[in-house]
Amino acid sequence: MRTRILWSAGLTFLLAACQKEKGIIPVNDNWPLFDSPQATALAPKPLRAMEGVYQVEEGTDLFGGLVAVKTNYVFTGTDTTYHLSAFYENDIGWLIMDGKRSGDSILLKGSWRKMVNTETGSVRLSIAAGNGATQLFGPNPVISPGGVVMLGQYGTGTEVPSKGIRFSYARKLFNGHAFEILAHRAGGRTSDLLQYSENSIEMMRNASSFGATGIEIDVRLTRDGVPVLYHDNTLNLRLIQKNGLVGPIDAFTYQQLYSQVRLIDGQRIPMLREALNTVVYETDLRFVWLDTKFEGSLEPIRALQAEFLQRAAAAGRQLRIVIGLPTEEALNSFKALPGYQNVPSLCELSLEDVDDINANIWAPRWTEGLQNEAVAGVKASGRQAFVWTLDVPEYIAQFSNEGMFDGILSNYPSLVAYNYYVKQ
Amino acid sequence: MFNQLMKRLMLSFVVLISAQVFAQDEPQQQPIKQRYVFFPHPMQKNWHVSLGYTLTALPEDITEEVQVRAPAGDLHALRKLSDSWQLDGRIKFQILQNHFSLGPRWVKVINEKMSMSIGDDFAWWFGDLNIGSFKTQGQGWLNYPNVAFGYRLKKELLLTVKAEALIKLSEKTRVGENSVSKSSVAFNGYGANILLEQPFHKRRSIILGFKAQYSNFFWQTWSLFETFDRYIFYPELTIGFIL
Structure with missing residues (x-):
């Protein structure tokens, strides 16, 4: 009897500790x-x-x-x-x-x-x-x-x-120097429990309401070569609703993803074409960072980049779209593009690589520190420097106030915006 | 959140105390010959030491697609101070980031089968990841007030149920030339442990344990610089051998 009571107590104790985290509670907006x-x-x-x-x-x-x-x-x-x-x-x-x-x-x-x-x-x-x-x-x-x-x-x-x-x-809001407030994954991570899934069309539409002037989005190719927005290598329950499909995203055609997969918030995985169309025609965003998450030819995203830069110009939009290069493999694929030195790009690798491909932007990871001397050198060569992905409030303030970067990528664009706009 | 923790602790406490009330007339507990490091009981020897590892599944909210399950070496030593007092020291090590804790615990035999302890461990963690694009260092102080109940399921099979609160005392990180220090005392979450200790081979005993931690900071994730101020579940497995 006592043993049973004890086991019950232990199990109760452990189960109580393993409760699921509460989500966002809807607000009372009746006025x-x-x-x-x-x-x-x-x-x-x-x-x-x-x-x-x-x-x-x-x-x-x-x-x-x-x-x-x-x-x-x-x-x-x-x-x-x-x-x-x-x-x-x-x-x-x-x-x-x-x-x-x-x-x-x-x-x-x-x-x-x-x-x-x-x-x-x-x-x-x-x-x-x-x-x-x-x-x-x-x-x-x-x-x-x-x-x-x-x-x-x-x-x-x-x-x-x-x-x-x-x-x-x-x-007035501070507007002393050009600065990009970049929202990670089009506005924030799914784990931030926003109303919309990361890398989704609705997130893009709402990015500027979170303070962003630009977005970073993750691009992968489907099996039939369609560029889509998705961060992870595989379909998984962190990002999509349960549907029975498992495996690398490039194992599926776009039609399979379109018809069978829904993001956590119910939206479809967007094509890059849809995403850029949304940015150009539906938002006031002025910068798009295409983070290449796949290996292989960059021709499909280069073609879309060129097309939507033209469309934006025709629509009177001051929009920049850059191809992000996070790895050596992506860099080599970029170098295979015709006239790559004139293709707008952002390089996360060394300063030598930045010079080599004539990248518009150098983007080191924030854990390398402020690097004011290196950033000043980049700016002196007519390029810009962005830093990624900075979320810690105290470091956002330090990078904003003591750093020389031209932009900060963050899951919390609102906090980057606050630190920038309240400057005097 | 703190109220929820207290409710859970009270629930377990009431159930366990009820159980021991049934056994009020039973004789006092016999000495335990085997060594143990978690079981709350007066020690016969001056030192009880175990070596093993802990394996924590880091949550997707923090690690995202990359499922990090890096084991940490676990050296645990218990020093007898008196029949009722012990000093509990533990080192969890991953070389690049490590966690040291030390604290007193008071033990009390309740009846033939049951005993309990109350302890308070202070811990210091540090990490140094000057690798590639990570030029970061971190350190901090934590406090773990805890209460444990022990039950001898059989003569040599020792069950321990332990609850602990996690209080964050300070944290300092450095990135390049910049650093951030925080020193406010804040309730950070709680953990519930269930542990078994029993003889395994010759004089050696084995430890098998599970911990459900629910907190907004976990020392092994300091380098991910997550900013969530919400309680996230960290399940941890403990396996060790008592030397």
């Missing part, structure tokens, strides 16, 4: 005033005029002392949707909001997320006429410190927002 017919669409102009660094006067527990507020948009065929994102330092947080006009006021509704864990919640903000809305609706809004004040509440999880927020405009 009757915002969703009422009196609230109408807000033009992009006042939204853009709101951009800036805001002092957090109430709500510092969640948002810290400063937030960097930035607009972004997604164009979906017939309609352009604008969002207002706020990036802050605490727990690698972001807040993404939609805006509406209600009378002479502006309403902002959205949700926040702590990227270090799974905490999330909703936010309701308003800018009254006397708190800057009148100015924002004006023909040429110029905002001075304290000229716009956002007032409202936030809640955690499903609770109705009740904790106070007061953001007061402090200054």
